[in-house]
Amino acid sequence: MKEEVVLVNQQGQAIGTMEKLEAHEKGLLHLAFSVLLYRNGKEEREFLLQKRAECKYHSKGKWSNTCCSHPRLHESIESAGERRLEEEIGITDVAANAFENLGWFIYQAELENGLSEHELDYILLANSPDVNFTINPEEVSDIQWWRESDIAKELEKNPTIFSVWFETVYSQTIQYLNKK
DSSP states (O other): OEEEEEOOOOOOOOOEEEHHHHHHHOOOEEEEEEEEEEEOSSEEEEEEEEEEEETTTTTTTOOSSSEEOOOTTOHHHHHHHHHHHHHHHOSSSSOOOOOOOEEEEEEEOOOOOOOEEEEEEEEEEEEOOOOOOOOTTTTTTEEEEEEHEEEEHHHHHGGGGGGHHHHHHHHHHHHHHHOO
C-alpha cells in the first residue's frame, strides 16, 4: 500500500491527497507532525531523540525528534502521533490525549535525491519519563535521551547531524516549556 499525504493550503485546510514520494518530489505543501517526548532529568530536561534509519529515502542517519510522519486523511494529528510512536519505536504507553499540541509552522527545505520538504508541521509534546521502546530498524537506527545542554551544543557546533525541521521543532518546544 502506498502511503498518501494530505495536501493543504497555507491556512492548513485540506485540498486533496497525493502519494507521499510524489508530494516530496514536487515540493507540495502537506500535513506533517513532529512528536517530542521529554522527561525531567536529575540536572536538566532530557529529550528522546531518534536517529533516522539509513534506508530512509531522505534525511537518513540524521538525529531528529522522537518521531515524525504524516497524518492520514481524516486522522487526528494526536492519533497519528500515537500510531507512529508505536510503528517507529514501539512506544505504546503514550496515548493521544497525553500530547500537548503546540500548534504548527510551515517550512520548506531542499533535500538530497532531488526531494523537497514542504510541510505544515504540528508539534506534539509529552512528558513521558518512563517509556519503553523497541526501534523498528526500517525507521530508526538509534534512539537515546539527550540532555537539553547537549542538544544546544550540537545545534551550534554540528547542526547538520540533525534533520532540517528539528531545530525549529526543538526551539519552539523550549520556548513553550520555559513559559510554563
